[in-house]
Amino acid sequence: MKKRPSLVAWLFIVLGTSYFLLPLIATFLFSLRAKKDTLGFTAYQRVFADSSFYATFRFSALMALLTIIASMLLLVPTVYWAYLRHPRLHRLIELVSLMPFVIPPIVLVFGLIKSYSRPPVILVQSRGLLIAGYMVLTLPYMYRAIDAGLRATNVKTLTEAAQSLGAGWPRIIWQVIVPNIRGALVNGAFLTFATVLGELTLAQYLAWPAFGPYLARISQNKAYEPAALTIISFALTWVIFGIVLLVNSKDQQQTQFGGTH
Amino acid sequence: MAEQASERGRGAQSPHLGLRRINWSWLGTVPFFLFACAFLLLPSASLVIGSFQDNQGNFTLQNITDLSQPSIVNAYLLSMKVSGVTALLGTLVGGLLAWAMVLGRLPRFVRAFLIPFSGVASNFAGVPLAFAFIATLGRVGFVTVLLKDLGFNLYDKGFNLYSFWGLSATYLYFQIPLVVLILTPAFEALRPQWREAAESLGASGGYYWRSVALPILTPALLSTVVLLFGNAFGAYATAYALTGGSLNIVPIMIGAQIQGDILHNPNLGYALAFGMMLIMTFVLVLYSWLQRRSARWLQ
Numbered sequence: 001m002k003k004r005p006s007l008v009a010w011l012f013i014v015l016g017t018s019y020f021l022l023p024l025i026a027t028f029l030f031s032l033r034a035k036k037d038t039l040g041f042t043a044y045q046r047v048f049a050d051s052s053f054y055a056t057f058r059f060s061a062l063m064a065l066l067t068i069i070a071s072m073l074l075l076v077p078t079v080y081w082a083y084l085r086h087p088r089l090h091r092l093i094e095l096v097s098l099m100p101f102v103i104p105p106i107v108l109v110f111g112l113i114k115s116y117s118r119p120p121v122i123l124v125q126s127r128g129l130l131i132a133g134y135m136v137l138t139l140p141y142m143y144r145a146i147d148a149g150l151r152a153t154n155v156k157t158l159t160e161a162a163q164s165l166g167a168g169w170p171r172i173i174w175q176v177i178v179p180n181i182r183g184a185l186v187n188g189a190f191l192t193f194a195t196v197l198g199e200l201t202l203a204q205y206l207a208w209p210a211f212g213p214y215l216a217r218i219s220q221n222k223a224y225e226p227a228a229l230t231i232i233s234f235a236l237t238w239v240i241f242g243i244v245l246l247v248n249s250k251d252q253q254q255t256q257f258g259g260t261h
Numbered sequence: 262m263a264e265q266a267s268e269r270g271r272g273a274q275s276p277h278l279g280l281r282r283i284n285w286s287w288l289g290t291v292p293f294f295l296f297a298c299a300f301l302l303l304p305s306a307s308l309v310i311g312s313f314q315d316n317q318g319n320f321t322l323q324n325i326t327d328l329s330q331p332s333i334v335n336a337y338l339l340s341m342k343v344s345g346v347t348a349l350l351g352t353l354v355g356g357l358l359a360w361a362m363v364l365g366r367l368p369r370f371v372r373a374f375l376i377p378f379s380g381v382a383s384n385f386a387g388v389p390l391a392f393a394f395i396a397t398l399g400r401v402g403f404v405t406v407l408l409k410d411l412g413f414n415l416y417d418k419g420f421n422l423y424s425f426w427g428l429s430a431t432y433l434y435f436q437i438p439l440v441v442l443i444l445t446p447a448f449e450a451l452r453p454q455w456r457e458a459a460e461s462l463g464a465s466g467g468y469y470w471r472s473v474a475l476p477i478l479t480p481a482l483l484s485t486v487v488l489l490f491g492n493a494f495g496a497y498a499t500a501y502a503l504t505g506g507s508l509n510i511v512p513i514m515i516g517a518q519i520q521g522d523i524l525h526n527p528n529l530g531y532a533l534a535f536g537m538m539l540i541m542t543f544v545l546v547l548y549s550w551l552q553r554r555s556a557r558w559l560q
Contacts, residue, residue, distance in 0.1 A: 008361070
């Protein structure tokens, strides 16, 4: 009796799976109907022929990359340093990294606009502010990834070994610490990429021609293209998480998930 | 803890060196805290301060009391209703799925598919998610048309995708998979020995679940509900893309306030955001308290 698969369990899985697959199937079928009375990929062709699709995608991908680089430059040395020298600061950094949970994107962008749209510091027209906002938005995920990576590494021993061989701080971080937490960094990077790529709230209110606002505009004005774009987005998310899972199965690390909705 | 102790030990041996090192080590974290002050603390603090100021910048509590006007109270109530309903339903459905997957003795491919799929689906939100639901349950959506052909008109029966239940059904699409990811380890942590011990003492399956498994799982289940509540409460993009701003939840109201001062009082807008931050803080504190409790048993 113990070995028999439970019928109730099957029922739950089948019902759950159909709730998840139905919208995807519906969207896919819808995306094929752009031409009257025939099924075909016309909607996809139109999307790929649209120059603002590429322009906005490129913009968001670039912002995502810059966010990842800036986040890592800021967080890796900080968290490493806290691990090495300041266990108490470590708590404080952890607390700060949880703060974005308290400030949803719409509140964050509201605060950023209020703080930086009038003298003394005007930043609302700078890409820097958008990137800073994205860094805040993805801080919990990036911090947790780096923290998990460092926890699994013997930071103290590695540092002392490198120091006794005469390595300086930049070299220790770049050539000893970073290679040891590579899996964690890839994890954080892709999660950040997935979050920033389709992000709507910050991009919209800071008025940037990003992919999220483009998706929103198209879905208000067109019928079949947004269906095609939805399928493309879903496939992209799969690709990104496929890479994360692949990297993690190699590094035997726990995958974390999260994002903004 | 061990690190702390050895750090102190070394400091005691050479107080001079220790003092100098502490000065330096502060510097290492300065960029991070500067960043946090500029883009996390300052924006949120300026909203909090703004909610206690009038248009001339004088201190007032008027904005806070003005939050009690019906349109704002209704927005908070609707937000809480959507978050509460999707948190409870999401935990229930996601919990059943996680249970089926972990303890249902199903073939391995179920899990191999469901876990990565949950990872993707919990991140599939915003405009694409909204559109997927429009294509499914909108007025000419796949399921709507299918049901109509079978003689059942959803929209005549009072369903509307662009209303409370429609938004909730859409939010559940990222809420349920999140639960699957969170609760799978919790179900895995239920040791078979506990069940065997209960059974050898004569407990039935139902008795084991009521008296052993559920009490152990309760903190994890509650913390999941709380996390989901926060997850839905702060969501803006999905709601905006689905309803175009017609459904009056708090994030949508804040968005409209940023765009065009719909409240005719910027400071009341700040108070609106402040209220949201308060609720999210409460959610986070409750969540971490429950997390600590559930960590006691589920390791």
